[in-house]
Amino acid sequence: MTWEQYAVAWSALHGGFDPRTASPVVRGWIRLAYRGGGLLARLGAGPSAVTTVGLLLCAGVPFVPLLAGAVLVLLASFADAFDGAVAVISGKASRLGFVYDSVADRLGELAWLAAFWVAGVPGWLVVAALAVSWLHEYVRARAAAGGMSGLGAVTVGERPTRVSVAISALVVGGVAGLVHPGWDRTVVVIAAIVWVALGVIGLVQLLAAVRRALID
DSSP states (O other), X not given: OOHHHHHHHHHHHTTTOOGGGSOHHHHHHHHHHHHHHXXXXXXXXXXXXXXXXHXXXXXXXXXXXHHHHHHHHXXXXXHHHHHHHHHHHHTOOOHHHHHHHHHHHHHHHHHHHHHHHHTTOOHHHHHHHHHXXXXXXXXXXXXXXXXXXXXXXXXXXXXXXXXXXXXXXXXXXXXXXXHSTTHHHHHHHHHHHHHHHHHHHHHHHHHHHHHHHHOO
């Protein structure tokens, strides 16, 4: 499958969003997924197996030091990108696989935030971060079921933002903790606040787009 063919197929599965017109960073990430997914497909890997590997990587994040957790989150993010690419390239995309991938994404985020809690983030802040990110995805899913076409809006609270915040928090927090005990907790608390703030802004953006799409 060529890049052009992949972009068209990927767009059909992502609300009509064309990766060829995306920003250089987003386009580069999707092209990386295309190449990695192509390699895995040639090796015979199935999309659900790749999703499971990513979920298992996430499950280990709360149980390792922050810097190691950052590596696990990064590897899991690659798996999250590659599983969809494998599904498209191998022709194994399915509605059941889509649901499994979505559930795995939410459980992965739960594991990252559990690592924040282990690092010292207050439980209420962890719950708030989890709630705003899950609500973001729930609103989009219900709006799509209600007739909204496409994604509605690409907001500042999307999953790539959460991945970036999680990795940054674990890396910076891990290094800070090595420099001075206690600084790791401060960094991760700040990251959790940023997660919530961007999530709230993204939710407002999405709700506005949903209203425009579904208003009578």
